[in-house]
Amino acid sequence: MSLSHLAPLLCLSLLSATACAETAIVLNSVDENVSFIDTRTYKETGRAPACKEPHHLMATPDDSSVIVACAISNELVFFDPRTGKEQKRIKNISDPYQLGFSPDNKWFVANSLRLDRVDLYKAADFSLVARIPAAKTPSHMAFDKASRFVFITLQDSNEVLAIDLKTREAAWKLPVGPTPAGIHMTPDDKHLLVGIMGANYVEVIDWRARKTVKKIITDKATHNFLPKGDGRHVFVSNRSVKGSISLVDMQTLTEIEKYDVPGGPDDMEIRADGKELWATARFARKVQVVNLDQKKLSHSIPVGRSPHGVSFISHAPRL
Template sequence: MKLPHLIGLLASAFLSIYAHAETAIVLNSVDENVSFIDTKTYKETGKSPACKEPHHLIATPDDTSVIVACAISNELVFFDAKTGKEQKRIKNISDPYQLGFSPDNRWFVANSLRLDRVDLYSATDYKLVTRIPAAKTPSHMAFDKASQFVFITLQDSNEILAIDLKTQQPLWKLPVGPTPAGIHMTPDDKYLLVGIMGADYVEVIDWRARKTIKKIVTAKAAHNFLARGDGRHVFVSNRTVNGSISLVDMQTLTEVEKYDVPGGPDDMEIRADGKELWATARFARKVQVIDLEQKKVSYSIPVGRSPHGVSFINHAARQ
């Protein structure tokens, strides 16, 4: 099948999504395609080809586009957030594994996980500004509110890297626990929370003092974060076969709830009404839907191989 036809299929599928706001998007990284799920029936409505290794997706700061990052095909694919029509493809974005926009919307940051570097682009035109060596295996990122720094987890060197966005230079590294993955800034801009995937805890870092102040035990393979949206709580996925998701209070720095979520829970998204949490189960080829009132999985939806990124249309930004 030729690329223009594949692009047309994907654009048509996104068009269907945006015509029905109750739709979830799931990136199947190994299958190189996208699953579409009707969030009213909890059934997959179809799949469309995407690109090589789509891992993460992100909305543009103005919420007019959804960007799908294609790590192996080295490109970004932009879709109109209202019509679903493909807007453009930006080539030569080298290994865009994880993406982020700085809060001031000046910088677009891409972690090149397999190439051991962090690329800083202009957020206005996606032109490369500088490349920063980041050994080894730069994974997730978080920003401070002032957009002065971006903090990167280095999974295979067990460190946090701080990059000064004003100088576009690495500033410092801090040792942390084994295999750090997700990283999240608390709403008060005081602490960095780091999922320690090689252990069973979230490491709390006073990034200004450059020291660990606490370890919040959650479960084995503490991996990724998603803010609940109330300015106080954050979900933590614990990515094992018999996995779970923890709810952490960012004021008391304690785990306050836990939900059994099998299959290797990874990326998460919460429904706009706050009643459901959706999580990709990387090892089970499923999306798990957690009823937050019943505190248990209510639906288990088959998708493709190694589902990673998940999102809803027009979901609100969360803290």
């Protein structure tokens, strides 16, 4: 998940307005804190504590709150993005690892990775409606445009699970390659792209026909996705120690570029001007910066242990 909506919150709480204008934010999942990076000097300027194992966060659909999901403490913490003040906590949200709102804003979905299930809540009040078995290790999610289905990667059973949000039941499973991780719906709502972390490719699924139609070879440990913002291309992180990031054309379903990014690149964000791609290196305790004009690594910034999410203060939505 993007950290972009958390940036104003953290800046208002902890940094000056001037610093906020040029600050990147990195979530250090093992250290349970957040790093701040000056994007002009490419240096860490400070850290702030976060909740225990906050794997992901996201804004509410109306942008009135930022939700921080605490997997180990089993709660959601809501913050006011304008003042940085805590608004409320919702307890007994068990193991909220990955989060998502359906496009129609009716459903809030939480993947309980440790507990092998997907929980469906009403987005209006976060009341639990259904718990759906999802063995094994539900990880990332994607929705269709109609908000009829949510698709979940099951990392340890090597499947993609489709959940019918109308019936609130599992609709089907499809076997995929080893250790599926990230999942992304193409802008035309036709194909699901699945990062096959146990191999070296993106598996392309025609989800209506329930079949794999192509494998896009990228690099070892294909992991996660970030749309470039032009409605056609998507970045794909290949999370090995050697590491790389691929650029995939979602129309031709081919890899068209690749950048060397060592240290296990995971989550990514692109600068507003489109000139730099920032990626967390999970194994190297760094943030890696790729100059997209030069198509090579330009900066390597030390941060905390197991950095996960990275973002900037604001950027336009991408497709």
